[in-house]
Amino acid sequence: MECAGVGLHSGAPVHLRILPAPAGSGIIFRRVDLDGFEVEAISRNVARVSYATSLMKRGVLISTTEHVLSAFTGTGIDNAIVELDNLELPILDGSATPFVDLIRKAGIRKQRRPRTYLRIRRELELREGDKFIAVYPSDTYSVSYTINFRHPLIGKETFSVDLSDGNYLREIAPARTFGFLHQADAMRQQGLIRGASTENALVLTPDGLMNPPLRYRDEFVRHKVLDLIGDLALLGKQILGNVVADRAGHAMHTALVSRLLRDRSAWEETTVEDGVRRDAPAAYAAAGQAG
Numbered sequence: 356m357e358c359a360g361v362g363l364h365s366g367a368p369v370h371l372r373i374l375p376a377p378a379g380s381g382i383i384f385r386r387v388d389l390d391g392f393e394v395e396a397i398s399r400n401v402a403r404v405s406y407a408t409s410l411m412k413r414g415v416l417i418s419t420t421e422h423v424l425s426a427f428t429g430t431g432i433d434n435a436i437v438e439l440d441n442l443e444l445p446i447l448d449g450s451a452t453p454f455v456d457l458i459r460k461a462g463i464r465k466q467r468r469p470r471t472y473l474r475i476r477r478e479l480e481l482r483e484g485d486k487f488i489a490v491y492p493s494d495t496y497s498v499s500y501t502i503n504f505r506h507p508l509i510g511k512e513t514f515s516v517d518l519s520d521g522n523y524l525r526e527i528a529p530a531r532t533f534g535f536l537h538q539a540d541a542m543r544q545q546g547l548i549r550g551a552s553t554e555n556a557l558v559l560t561p562d563g564l565m566n567p568p569l570r571y572r573d574e575f576v577r578h579k580v581l582d583l584i585g586d587l588a589l590l591g592k593q594i595l596g597n598v599v600a601d602r603a604g605h606a607m608h609t610a611l612v613s614r615l616l617r618d619r620s621a622w623e624e625t626t627v628e629d630g631v632r633r634d635a636p637a638a639y640a641a642a643g644q645a646g
C-alpha cells in the first residue's frame with residue numbers, strides 16, 4: 356500500500372509504502388532513495404528533537420516519525436517496514452488517520468511469536484521547569500496529557516485515555532497537528548513548516564482558527580496524546596503503564612524513553628498482558644497485500 360505527500364517541515368515530496376516484517380523486527384524505516392538504507396525506530400537512533408522527532412543513523416535522517424509510529428501502536432502493529440524515498444514522512448492531513456487507513460489496507464497479520472510488553476514496575480518522573488512527564492505501573496497502557504495555551508480555543512485542556520480497547524482509533528487518530536499563525540514566519544526562517552498548509556495543520560489566529568471546523572472540541576490536547584504515543588513507540592515494545600504528561604513536548608517524550616531504557620529496575624519484559632489471561636497475545640505485523 357502506497358501513499359504520497361509532502362514533509363511538514365522540509366516540504367519535500369515523498370512516497371511511502373508499508374511492508375510486512377518478521378516477528379521480532381520492530382518498525383524499520385527504509386530509505387529507498389539511499390540504496391534501501393534502514394533506520395530502526397528505536398531510542399538509540401533518536402537525533403534532533405524539537406518541533407518533531409527525527410531519527411538518524413550513520414548520517415541518514417528520517418524526520419517527523421511520530422504520527423506513523425503512533426498509528427502502528429494504535430493499530431497494534433509490532434513489526435513492519437516503512438519505505439520512503441525522501442528524508443521526511445508525509446504529513447498528509449496532519450493526523451494519524453491516513454496512516455491507520457494505509458495499515459488497514461495493507462492488512463494485519465497475527466504472528467506466531469507472543470508479543471513482548473515492557474511492563475512498568477515503578478514510577479519514573481521527569482521535570483523541567485513547568486514541564487512534567489512520568490510513567491506509573493498499570494496493567495494496561497493509558498495516557499493522560501495536559502496542555503495550557505493562552506488562546507480562546509485552548510486554555511487548559513486535559514485528555515486521558517486507556518488504549519487497551521480500541522479507543523485510539525476513535526479518540527486519538529483523527530486529531531490533527533496545530534500551529535500558531537504568529538509563529539509561522541519565524542519557524543519558516545528556521546527551515547521549519549515549509550510543507551505546512553491549512554490542508555495539513557490547524558492554524559490558530561490570535562482569536563480563532565483559520566480552518567474550522569475542529570474534529571473534537573479538544574482536538575489540540577488529543578493531538579499531543581497522539582504525538583506522545585508515537586514517541587513512546589521508540590521503546591520498541593508496547594508498554595503496560597500509565598503515562599502522565601503536562602506541557603511536555605517531543606524532547607521530554609524521548610527523554611522519558613531513553614531514561615526508562617537505561618533504568619532496568621523500572622520495568623520488566625513480559626508476554627502476559629494482565630496476569631489473568633493465560634494465552635499470551637501474539638505479535639502482529641503489517642501484511643503488505645491489499646486486504
Ligand SMILES: [Zn+2]
Pocket residue numbers: 421422532578582
Ligand atoms: Zn504531531
